[in-house]
Amino acid sequence: MKLSGRLWRRFLLLALAPFLAWLALNTHAQPASRPYVILVSMDGFRFDYAERFKAKNILAVRDNGASAAAMIPSFPSVTFPNHISIVTGMYPEHHGIVGNSFWDPARNEQYSMQRTGTDGSWYQNATPLWVLAEQQHVIAACMFWPTCDGEIRGARPTYWKKYDGGVPDESRVKQVIEWLRLPEEQRPHFITLYFSDVDSAGHRYGPESLETAEAVMLVDGIIGQLRKDLDTLKLPVNLILVSDHGMQDVSDGEVSLAGDADPSVRIVLNGPVAFIYCKNPETVEKTYARMKKSSTFDVYKRADTPPAWHLNENPRSGDLVAIVKGAAVFTLNEPGPRGRARNAVRGEHGYDPRKFPSMGAIFYAIGPNIAPETKIPPFENVNVYPFIAKVLGLQLPEKIDGSAAVLDRIYRP
Numbered sequence: 001m002k003l004s005g006r007l008w009r010r011f012l013l014l015a016l017a018p019f020l021a022w023l024a025l026n027t028h029a030q031p032a033s034r035p036y037v038i039l040v041s042m043d044g045f046r047f048d049y050a051e052r053f054k055a056k057n058i059l060a061v062r063d064n065g066a067s068a069a070a071m072i073p074s075f076p077s078v079t080f081p082n083h084i085s086i087v088t089g090m091y092p093e094h095h096g097i098v099g100n101s102f103w104d105p106a107r108n109e110q111y112s113m114q115r116t117g118t119d120g121s122w123y124q125n126a127t128p129l130w131v132l133a134e135q136q137h138v139i140a141a142c143m144f145w146p147t148c149d150g151e152i153r154g155a156r157p158t159y160w161k162k163y164d165g166g167v168p169d170e171s172r173v174k175q176v177i178e179w180l181r182l183p184e185e186q187r188p189h190f191i192t193l194y195f196s197d198v199d200s201a202g203h204r205y206g207p208e209s210l211e212t213a214e215a216v217m218l219v220d221g222i223i224g225q226l227r228k229d230l231d232t233l234k235l236p237v238n239l240i241l242v243s244d245h246g247m248q249d250v251s252d253g254e255v256s257l258a259g260d261a262d263p264s265v266r267i268v269l270n271g272p273v274a275f276i277y278c279k280n281p282e283t284v285e286k287t288y289a290r291m292k293k294s295s296t297f298d299v300y301k302r303a304d305t306p307p308a309w310h311l312n313e314n315p316r317s318g319d320l321v322a323i324v325k326g327a328a329v330f331t332l333n334e335p336g337p338r339g340r341a342r343n344a345v346r347g348e349h350g351y352d353p354r355k356f357p358s359m360g361a362i363f364y365a366i367g368p369n370i371a372p373e374t375k376i377p378p379f380e381n382v383n384v385y386p387f388i389a390k391v392l393g394l395q396l397p398e399k400i401d402g403s404a405a406v407l408d409r410i411y412r413p
Contacts (some may be wrong), residue, residue, distance in 0.1 A: 034138070035207040036237040036370055037388050038176065038191045039129070040226075041086070041145065042219050043079060044349065046207060046246035047071070047360035057224035058364065061241055061374070065366030066374040066410035068355070071381050073074065073245045075309040076273040077359040079199070080113045082244035082381060083146040088126035089385030089402035091310035092199040095126040095145075098316045099270040103277050105315050110268070111144065118162070120150030127397050129388055130157040133190045136394050139311025140187035141179045143172050148192060159188060161338045169195055169222045177229045180237075190392060193226075195219050202247035206346035207358070212247075238391055245349040252328035255296045257271030261287050268318070269330045271350035275318030284319045297324045308354055310401075322351065373408045379406050387411065 047070035050058045061067075074085045074092050078100045081092040092098045100113045111122060130140035130148060134155050134413040141159035142148035149162045154370055159179055161167075172193060179188050201215035224353045225240065230237050257267055257274060264276040276282040276291075276299075284301070300324040303312050311317045324330060329348050353359035361381065366372075382402035389396050390404050390411060 007196055020157060025385070034393060036180070036189050036191070036235055037367075037390060037391055038226075038230075038237060038239050039384075039388065040086075040193045040223070040239065040241050041083060041147075041195070042198055042214070042241065042243050042362070043194065043196045044105075044202045044245065044247050045216070045219070045243035045362055046202075046358060047248055047362055048246055049198070049207075049212075049216050050362070050364075053220075054212045055216050055220035055225065059230065061223070061227075061239065061366045062364040065239075065372060066370050066376065067365070068363040068376050068379055070360030070378045071242065071363040071384075072353050072378050073359055073361050073381055075352060076270050077243050077245040077353050077391055078270050078273075078350045080146050082361075084123070084126070084128070084385050086242060086381050087128045087130075087145065087147075088245070088391065089382050089396075089400035090126050091401050092380060093310050093312070093314040094315065094399075094401060095123070096316065097122065098311065098314055099268065099273070099275060101268050101270060102160060102275055102316050103266055103268055103318070105277065110157055111316075113192045118147075118150045120152045123147050123150060123152045126400075128152060129190060130160075130192065131155045132389065132394055132397070133392065134158065138190065138303065138392060138394065139186070139188040140190040141176075142192045143175050144196075145192040145193035157188070165196060169197070169219070170225070173222060173226045173229065175228070180230075180235060188214075190388070195222065196251060198243075198325070199247070201349040203345040204347075206249050207247040208249065209346070212347075238365065238369050240363075240365040240367075240384070240388070242363055242381070243361040244381075245361055246357075246359045247347045247349055248327050248351055248356055250327055250348050252324075252326040253325045254331045255328045256331050257322070258332055258334055260291055260294070267332060269332065271323040271329050271348045273350050274322040274330050275316075276320035276322060278319045288320055292318065295325075296328070297322050297330075299323075302359075306352075309352070309357045327351075327356075362387060365410065368411050371412045374410050376407070376409055383407055 073082045080100050081097050085099050090093045103110050133140040140157040142157045197215040201212040205211040264279050268275045305311045383406040386402045386404035387407040
């Protein structure tokens with residue numbers, strides 16, 4: 001039987017349908033309606049810095065878009081665990097990076113963000129946003145973010161740069177704009193961007209210092225330039241500004257753990273937090289009994305740590321967890337005169353954010369999928385992940401700690 005032209009075309013479409021479906025799933029399909037998300041981290045940017053130091057460009061995002069009174073970091077409130085919580089939607093005990101440094105009894109190896117931060121084998125418990133996007137054929141790009149230069153679950157973002165703190169902030173913004181100027185089929189729809197200026201100043205000079213104010217204004221100018229450049233592109237970009245934690249004046253000096261444990265005990269410090277690893281249950285009990293006598297810090301068996309810390313499941317958090325009383329930091333050496341640190345930072349983080357409001361981070365967002373002029377109460381940073389996935393139309397992994405419902409109020413289809 002001879003087919004007409006119309007029937008022939010219909011026959012071909014039906015025959016090709018399985019192939020076309022396969023092709024759609026195995027290429028970087030970027031629907032024209034898919035929005036863009038740029039997730040910007042300003043390390044150590046405390047929840048009140050923008051108001052305190054009159055950062056006009058950052059305040060413009062806050063006031064014209066959606067903002068939280070503060071974003072609550074995961075515990076301990078240090079850099080790598082919280083950056084990873086933001087982009088995985090999981091608490092540190094679940095994504096596995098429980099500190100900037102810690103000991104892994106299973107691997108018999110110490111993790112350090114400086115030495116092992118790019119080793120993707122440490123990050124296999126969770127699916128970062130750039131991996132989630134790439135798995136679902138959405139192009140991602142990372143202009144720095146802790147762990148983005150490691151291969152995780154067999155994937156990396158399509159575009160990424162190995163971390164180099166010497167790259168000027170202006171060059172980082174320029175690279176993001178260059179990616180967004182690529183042809184549509186090559187253009188990333190999820191991008192991360194990272195700045196460390198404010199954290200560095202806060203540590204060295206303290207959160208109330210002139211130098212920290214100058215760092216805030218420097219980053220504020222960069223955000224202003226980023227928004228100006230984005231306006232020229234005419235793309236539906238959602239800009240989300242976050243930080244990993246705040247900053248606290250170290251007004252109470254140092255607390256020494258020297259002599260509080262026998263030589264077989266391993267102690268790993270994260271500012272005001274110490275993870276203590278013991279060789280056997282007997283050593284755990286002896287060390288715990290000795291440390292409980294201290295008037296300068298509290299100590300917990302891991303199973304008994306406060307529920308809000310979410311630390312009791314993972315052996316990487318140690319057999320015991322100690323935390324200073326007051327605004328101090330731990331040392332394994334003898335403390336300086338009158339308990340002051342010999343070479344101390346003037347600002348620190350890592351404290352319990354529910355006891356130290358100074359640990360509060362920021363969440364400001366603006367764009368076509370963000371409800372304008374919307375204020376929301378403080379929320380935990382694990383809820384950023386499902387929100388961004390929702391904006392990008394990505395299917396979430398089966399197990400995360402965050403919930404998209406927390407930020408439903410600021411979502412605009």
